[in-house]
Amino acid sequence: MDIKQKVKDLLKEAKEQVAATDLMHNLNQVKADYLGKKGPFSGLMRHMKDLPNEEKPTFGKAVNTAKQELKKAIEKQREVIKERQIQAKLEAETIDVTLPSRQFRLGNKHLLTQIIEHIEDLFIGMGYEIKEGPEVEIDEYNFEKLNLPKNHPARDMQDTFYITEDTLLRTHTSPVQVRTMLNNNGNKPIKIICPGIVYRRDDDDATHSHQFMQIEGLVVDEKTTMADLKGTLEIMAKELFGEQRKIRLRPDYFPFTEPSVEVDVSCHNCGGDGCHICKQTGWIEVLGAGMVNNNVLKASGYDPEKYQGFAFGVGVERLAMLKYKINDIRDFYTNDQRFNNQFK
Numbered sequence: 001m002d003i004k005q006k007v008k009d010l011l012k013e014a015k016e017q018v019a020a021t022d023l024m025h026n027l028n029q030v031k032a033d034y035l036g037k038k039g040p041f042s043g044l045m046r047h048m049k050d051l052p053n054e055e056k057p058t059f060g061k062a063v064n065t066a067k068q069e070l071k072k073a074i075e076k077q078r079e080v081i082k083e084r085q086i087q088a089k090l091e092a093e094t095i096d097v098t099l100p101s102r103q104f105r106l107g108n109k110h111l112l113t114q115i116i117e118h119i120e121d122l123f124i125g126m127g128y129e130i131k132e133g134p135e136v137e138i139d140e141y142n143f144e145k146l147n148l149p150k151n152h153p154a155r156d157m158q159d160t161f162y163i164t165e166d167t168l169l170r171t172h173t174s175p176v177q178v179r180t181m182l183n184n185n186g187n188k189p190i191k192i193i194c195p196g197i198v199y200r201r202d203d204d205d206a207t208h209s210h211q212f213m214q215i216e217g218l219v220v221d222e223k224t225t226m227a228d229l230k231g232t233l234e235i236m237a238k239e240l241f242g243e244q245r246k247i248r249l250r251p252d253y254f255p256f257t258e259p260s261v262e263v264d265v266s267c268h269n270c271g272g273d274g275c276h277i278c279k280q281t282g283w284i285e286v287l288g289a290g291m292v293n294n295n296v297l298k299a300s301g302y303d304p305e306k307y308q309g310f311a312f313g314v315g316v317e318r319l320a321m322l323k324y325k326i327n328d329i330r331d332f333y334t335n336d337q338r339f340n341n342q343f344k
């Protein structure tokens with residue numbers, strides 16, 4: 001066959017192959033097959049030596065022109081493939097705005113947060129300020145200035161996580177009392193509540209947790225009496241457990257208050273007749289309280305001849321358990337949505 005015709009046919013065949021390729025790596029393969037050293041164009045060039053001298057230049061030119069044409073066709077096809085890939089990507093990523101949206105589940109505040117906010121609102125309404133303190137506390141504020149010197153036996157009432165000899169995870173919110181009194185330089189009345197997390201080396205069970213929440217209340221002024229304490233706690237009990245609730249104070253012991261009391265609320269389940277919730281007593285114990293011990297006032301710069309105060313500390317989980325009949329304190333911390341979603 002005429003050698004020129006051969007070049008033409010080869011170019012036609014190669015261009016058809018190129019046009020039929022729609023993947024980049026196939027295109028690269030076609031390029032390598034036709035234009036590589038072992039490809040048919042190189043093969044044709046090897047025949048050149050068999051041609052008469054006068055035909056050699058024309059033949060060489062024809063082969064080179066065909067190769068250039070094929071290269072152009074390949075580059076053109078490369079652009080076509082790229083464009084197709086972009087189009088496919090755009091189509092795949094198109095957002096169908098007519099599709100129905102996915103249901104968005106609205107969360108709700110944790111029950112403990114709800115109770116704390118409820119109590120905060122109540123006390124803000126009575127002129128109290130909210131104060132917070134650090135969870136890593138110094139021994140001096142957590143114990144010593146609260147009339148609990150080192151080695152005092154009452155320290156055993158609150159088993160403690162120590163970080164160093166003098167720093168610890170606070171065992172109650174009472175150190176915020178100390179911080180507030182010290183900041184006031186002993187000459188300003190105080191009305192605060194202090195919500196926060198506290199830690200104790202208690203074994204976890206249905207009613208105890210090694211980490212729990214307390215709300216501390218402290219009032220210091222020139223004429224503060226036990227009647228003020230009782231009235232304040234009664235307002236809180238009625239707000240949380242209903243208008244019909246009564247409270248009673250029983251003598252107790254805390255090193256930081258004198259006298260100290262344990263506070264019971266009349267049972268909201270049976271109204272005081274006796275039931276399984278109040279263990280047939282008609283009363284449920286909810287918090288500790290008392291008149292601020294003179295030693296505590298003095299240690300933080302307040303003159304007990306001039307100022308008196310009352311304080312109380314309540315466990316938030318225990319309040320929530322009573323109010324909502326929750327049997328296990330661990331339910332607050334396991335983050336089971338079925339539990340959390342009950343309290344919207």
Ligand code: FA5
Pocket residue numbers: 157158171172173174200202207208209210211212214216254256257286287288289290311312313314315316317318319329
């Ligand atoms: C105190 O912590 C005192 N600071 C309270 C106080 C403040 C008394 C001011 C007088 C004046 P107590 O150790 O009893 O007291 O703890 C207070 C409340 O925290 C308890 O009534 C209980 O509701 C809760 N509580 C105590 N230990 C745990 C625990 N391990 N898990 C869950 N709640 C607890």
